[in-house]
Amino acid sequence: MPELVLPDRLRGVEPVRSIRTPARLDYEFTAGRATSRFLRGVAEKRLLGQRCPVCRKVYVPPRGACPTDGVPTEEEVELGHTGTVTTFCVVNVQFYGQAMELPYVSALILLDGSDLPIMHLLQEVSADDVHMGMRVEAVWVPDDEIEPTLESIRYFRPNGEPDAPWDSYKDNV
Amino acid sequence: MGKERVAVVGIGQTHHTAVRGDVSIAGMVREAAQRALDDAQMTWADIDAVVIGKAPDFFEGVMMPELYLADALGAVGKPMFRVHTAGSVGGSTAIVAQDLVASGVHRRVLTVAFEKQSESEAMWALSLPLPFQPPMHAGAGGYFAPHIRAYMQHSGAPDHIGILVALKDRRNALKNPYAHLHEADITFDSVKDSMMLWDPIRFSETCPSSDGACALVLTDEAGGDACAARGGNPAWVHGTAFRSEPTMFAGRNQVNPRGGNDCAADVYRQAGITDPRREIDVVEMYVPFSWFEPMWLENLLFCEEGQGWRLVEDGVTRMDGDLPVNCSGGVLSSNPIGASGMLRFAEAALQVRGHAGEHQIDGARRALGHAYGGGSQFFAMWVVAADKP
Numbered sequence: 001m002p003e004l005v006l007p008d009r010l011r012g013v014e015p016v017r018s019i020r021t022p023a024r025l026d027y028e029f030t031a032g033r034a035t036s037r038f039l040r041g042v043a044e045k046r047l048l049g050q051r052c053p054v055c056r057k058v059y060v061p062p063r064g065a066c067p068t069d070g071v072p073t074e075e076e077v078e079l080g081h082t083g084t085v086t087t088f089c090v091v092n093v094q095f096y097g098q099a100m101e102l103p104y105v106s107a108l109i110l111l112d113g114s115d116l117p118i119m120h121l122l123q124e125v126s127a128d129d130v131h132m133g134m135r136v137e138a139v140w141v142p143d144d145e146i147e148p149t150l151e152s153i154r155y156f157r158p159n160g161e162p163d164a165p166w167d168s169y170k171d172n173v
Numbered sequence: 174m175g176k177e178r179v180a181v182v183g184i185g186q187t188h189h190t191a192v193r194g195d196v197s198i199a200g201m202v203r204e205a206a207q208r209a210l211d212d213a214q215m216t217w218a219d220i221d222a223v224v225i226g227k228a229p230d231f232f233e234g235v236m237m238p239e240l241y242l243a244d245a246l247g248a249v250g251k252p253m254f255r256v257h258t259a260g261s262v263g264g265s266t267a268i269v270a271q272d273l274v275a276s277g278v279h280r281r282v283l284t285v286a287f288e289k290q291s292e293s294e295a296m297w298a299l300s301l302p303l304p305f306q307p308p309m310h311a312g313a314g315g316y317f318a319p320h321i322r323a324y325m326q327h328s329g330a331p332d333h334i335g336i337l338v339a340l341k342d343r344r345n346a347l348k349n350p351y352a353h354l355h356e357a358d359i360t361f362d363s364v365k366d367s368m369m370l371w372d373p374i375r376f377s378e379t380c381p382s383s384d385g386a387c388a389l390v391l392t393d394e395a396g397g398d399a400c401a402a403r404g405g406n407p408a409w410v411h412g413t414a415f416r417s418e419p420t421m422f423a424g425r426n427q428v429n430p431r432g433g434n435d436c437a438a439d440v441y442r443q444a445g446i447t448d449p450r451r452e453i454d455v456v457e458m459y460v461p462f463s464w465f466e467p468m469w470l471e472n473l474l475f476c477e478e479g480q481g482w483r484l485v486e487d488g489v490t491r492m493d494g495d496l497p498v499n500c501s502g503g504v505l506s507s508n509p510i511g512a513s514g515m516l517r518f519a520e521a522a523l524q525v526r527g528h529a530g531e532h533q534i535d536g537a538r539r540a541l542g543h544a545y546g547g548g549s550q551f552f553a554m555w556v557v558a559a560d561k562p
């Protein structure tokens with residue numbers, strides 16, 4: 001291989017081993033019929049799931065079909081704004097692009113009447129006091145700030161009810 | 174037409190480390206491939222086809238890297254296949270390669286898997302915000318930590334089980350010159366006192382970010398016989414299986430996923446194994462967070478559900494136990510993500526060949542290699558043995 005001859009002004013300069021090149025990907029997201037209905041419901045402060053006609057499980061947010069039975073889920077079910085923490089973790093790790101303030105409690109919350117937990121933020125409680133089975137309620141953004149996104153629920157907080165028994169959520173962990 | 178017997182006759186890997194600043198991705202995969210060829214006593218010209226795998230392209234930001242790596246892997250003018258099954262990809266890639274031989278399509282196949290995490294931003298790539306959802310995602314640890322908590326709660330496992338696994342794997346890694354982490358002064362307390370990154374997962378119970386590659390040369394029965402004739406100790410493939418399941422469905426058990434159960438049952442059936450705890454001598458399983466060892470012991474049918482942690486506590490999975498797990502130090506000691514599954518398959522083969530060096534289990538005749546990926550939803554496994562099937 002031929003020897004690379006650098007101009008005088010570059011001699012003695014530390015060689016470049018790598019460069020950082022940020023990548024970005026912009027895309028249009030089409031929510032689809034079922035999720036659009038759900039998001040429009042959120043904009044009215046309602047949580048709408050869909051029930052599978054075969055296994056009777058309620059999906060929220062609905063995707064329009066049951067992944068187990070492969071059939072459309074057309075029956076709409078309105079859910080309450082309370083639920084159970086099926087499990088959770090306390091995130092304490094900093095990384096590039098992170099949007100949340102540390103530490104935060106990331107919880108899987110099974111909304112009452114549904115069969116698949118959603119991941120959301122848990123606040124107004126010390127991380128040490130969070131536990132599986134804890135009963136929680138949604139805290140919404142002010143009415144004039146509600147948009148068709150799950151971010152319209154600012155977070156969940158304990159609602160003071162006694163813990164849900166393990167058997168009531170053990171299939172949804 | 175009968176199924177061709179398949180042998181592993183060449184194994185190569187790089188010295189896994191945080192930053193391989195001296196080589197490009199191409200140089201790194203070629204290094205592993207050259208070592209596998211040397212071990213197989215073959216040259217590039219002897220290879221009929223190449224099968225390559227890695228984790229998502231978005232990690233390093235090189236789309237379809239197999240196209241540019243064809244040159245470095247001697248694949249110009251030869252069939253080349255790319256496999257992609259998230260973290261399990263190293264295992265799935267080896268299985269695709271073995272299928273090409275077992276089916277009689279090719280006689281000698283080179284298979285390679287890699288990741289160069291230093292040129293990548295994996296935490297970010299795994300935490301992309303989802304539309305209309307709060308930006309809660311925090312990498313693989315943030316995804317798996319709640320399921321680990323559920324396991325701890327449900328099985329009644331004491332907190333120190335995760336610490337014991339981390340300590341065991343990191344100490345095993347001291348016997349493996351290729352391992353990324355060599356923490357000679359690690360102790361129970363140093364693991365226990367390390368930072369809670371994703372409570373209940375501590376820093377020292379978490380895999381590192383590594384640069385590295387792994388390669389295997391697989392041949393038909395004649396190739397395996399030739400290897401045996403020159404004292405090369407081929408590893409014979411006795412079974413391979415894949416399974417996958419959706420990320421989300423009502424009633425999904427993420428602690429003990431059905432896909433992993435079914436995959437294990439299938440690979441044992443192929444290998445004629447009815448009591449895996451007794452009939453398998455050594456296991457290399459994909460454990461990126463220490464708690465996955467007891468969880469996978471149950472999922473892979475080595476014990477009853479809820480009992481995996483007792484095997485850990487009783488020392489069964491240590492190198493001097495009756496079911497040694499991750500003698501190489503495992504994913505907890507080296508994690509070039511795309512290569513990590515193939516490393517499990519390779520380490521299983523090294524054990525039955527008697528080529529595992531200081532971390533060899535004496536007399537190992539039959540071994541399981543295991544990989545998983547995605548949200549505990551993609552599974553790949555093989556059973557290899559010193560004897561022909």
Ligand SMILES: [Zn+2]
Nearest residue numbers: 052055066069
């Ligand atoms: Zn259904």
